[in-house]
Amino acid sequence: MASEHHLPSATDLARELEQVRREHDIALKDRPEHARALEQRIHKLEAELARQK
Secondary structure, eight states, X not given: OOOOOOOXXXXXXXXXXXXXXXXXXXXXXXXXXXXXXXXXXXXXXXXXXXXXX
């Protein structure tokens, strides 16, 4: 069986983006030291989603 690289669908990316945004909102209040990493993840997901559209 050939190894294939699975690209997440736009729906998968949108769901993950919403989840990361929720985690970011929580982190801003409870764990601000993690907020920056989550911001970077949000930007990466937004860029990936934009490429797929």
